Amino acid sequence: METTQTEQTSPMPAQPQKEHQWLQKLVGEWTYETEALMGPDQPPVKTTGTETVRSLGGLWILAEGQGEMPCTGPATTLMTLGYDPQKQRYVGTWVGSMMTYLWIYDGELDASETVLTLNSDGPVMTGEEKLGKYKDVIEFKSDNHRVLTSHMLRDDGQWQQFMTAHYWRRQ
Numbered sequence: 255m256e257t258t259q260t261e262q263t264s265p266m267p268a269q270p271q272k273e274h275q276w277l278q279k280l281v282g283e284w285t286y287e288t289e290a291l292m293g294p295d296q297p298p299v300k301t302t303g304t305e306t307v308r309s310l311g312g313l314w315i316l317a318e319g320q321g322e323m324p325c326t327g328p329a330t331t332l333m334t335l336g337y338d339p340q341k342q343r344y345v346g347t348w349v350g351s352m353m354t355y356l357w358i359y360d361g362e363l364d365a366s367e368t369v370l371t372l373n374s375d376g377p378v379m380t381g382e383e384k385l386g387k388y389k390d391v392i393e394f395k396s397d398n399h400r401v402l403t404s405h406m407l408r409d410d411g412q413w414q415q416f417m418t419a420h421y422w423r424r425q
Contacts, residue, residue, distance in 0.1 A: 270312040273337035273344070276367060277315045279394065280307045280335070288419040292325065299325070305421065313337075326352040335359065335372075344370060348390075353377075359390070369393045379406065379416075389413070398423035 284305040289298045303321015310316055314336040323329040335346035346359035361372035370392045378386040387407035394400045404417040 267311075268313055271337065271339060273339075273363070274313050276363065276370075277335055277337065277344075278309055278312065279397065280315050280317065280392075280400075281309050282307055283424040284421045285424060286319070286321065286419050286421045288321075288417060290417040291415075304424075323350070323352055344372065346372065348374070357388075398425075 284307065286303055286305060288301045288303075290301070292299055301322035303319055305317055305319040307315055307317040314334055317331075317333040317335070319329075319331040319333075321329065329350055329352045331348065331350040333346060333348045335344060337343075338345045344359070344361040344363065346361075348357040348359065349355075355377055357374045357376050359372040359374055361370055363370050372390045372392070374388045374390070375385045376388050378384055389405045391403045391405070392400060393403075400421045402417075402419040402421065403415050405413045405415050408414050
């Protein structure tokens with residue numbers, strides 16, 4: 255049976271492009287501190303943890319986090335990130351040991367190539383059975399310091415930042 259190549263398939267092995275190389279900046283051992291807003295009249299909750307980021311063939315990164323999560327205690331998280339040349343978009347997933355939802359990322363790098371914005375839909379935090387719009391923003395402050403901010407789209411159409419995490423590369 256003869257196979258034909260379509261736009262949906264790419265030749266193998268795929269060769270890393272500059273967008274894939276940008277993701278390799280994440281590879282390494284990191285420690286983090288988070289500050290999360292749990293409610294309008296509550297003080298921010300601070301937590302800490304570690305993250306190990308490894309490369310998968312130079313095309314993907316796998317980031318496994320271990321640490322405390324606000325209100326849930328110890329948790330493990332796993333983020334995958336890659337770049338889809340056909341879509342010309344960064345793509346990925348996020349899962350955590352504290353929930354059953356699979357977050358799907360779709361994002362883009364800013365012109366300065368220091369800020370990656372990842373959009374996703376996920377369960378709203380009000381406990382209602384509906385999905386809301388979210389974005390996670392990864393910003394490199396230096397090679398050894400990056401900041402992740404998480405935002406949700408409020409009903410009034412404004413983005414509200416609800417979590418900030420500072421990551422420092424372990425030396």
